[in-house]
Amino acid sequence: MRRVQAGLSLIGFIFVLIPLLACAFVGMRAVPVFSEFFTVKKVLQATADELGSGASRPQYSQVFDRRAQIDDINSIRGADLKVSKEGTATVVTAEYEKRLPLLGNVSLLFDFVAQGKTSK
Numbered sequence: 298m299r300r301v302q303a304g305l306s307l308i309g310f311i312f313v314l315i316p317l318l319a320c321a322f323v324g325m326r327a328v329p330v331f332s333e334f335f336t337v338k339k340v341l342q343a344t345a346d347e348l349g350s351g352a353s354r355p356q357y358s359q360v361f362d363r364r365a366q367i368d369d370i371n372s373i374r375g376a377d378l379k380v381s382k383e384g385t386a387t388v389v390t391a392e393y394e395k396r397l398p399l400l401g402n403v404s405l406l407f408d409f410v411a412q413g414k415t416s417k
Contacts, residue, residue, distance in 0.1 A: 323399065327407075330395050333372060334409050340364045341378075341389050341413030350387040350415045354380045357389055372409075389413040 305313070344360045358375030365375070372393050379390040390412050397405040 323405070326397055326399065327405065330397055330407055333370060333395075334407075334411065336368050337365075337370055337373060337391055337409070338411040338413070340368055340370065341391060341411050343413070345387065345389050345413035345415045348387075348415075350382075350385060352387070354378075361389075383414070387415045 340361060344357060344364060348356055348360060357378055357380050360375075361378060362375040365373070372395050373391050377391065377393065379392070381388050381390070390410065392408075392410045395407045395409065397407065399405060
């Protein structure tokens with residue numbers, strides 16, 4: 298009696314492997330972008346906590362730039378921050394885009410919005 302062969306052929310394996318490798322490539326390229334975003338969020342909150350709600354916009358920019366230099370943030374500067382009031386609290390917002398080139402003329406575009414809010 299003959300058994301039917303079961304399993305994945307080499308061609309089938311290649312067809313499964315190519316999309317998995319493409320997803321892994323994009324994922325590995327995107328990890329530093331998201332890591333920087335979470336660092337921006339942390340720095341914004343630390344800046345808001347350090348200065349409180351009585352500081353001026355240039356003070357927020359200066360402190361953010363100093364912390365961004367330490368944490369190696371290159372996507373946004375202190376001059377790009379938006380500072381607003383919500384009641385008695387001050388909200389520091391950073392909106393920015395990050396373009397990630399993949400292959401040739403193909404890129405990914407990420408839109409980020411991060412906020413830091415004073416606790417007072």
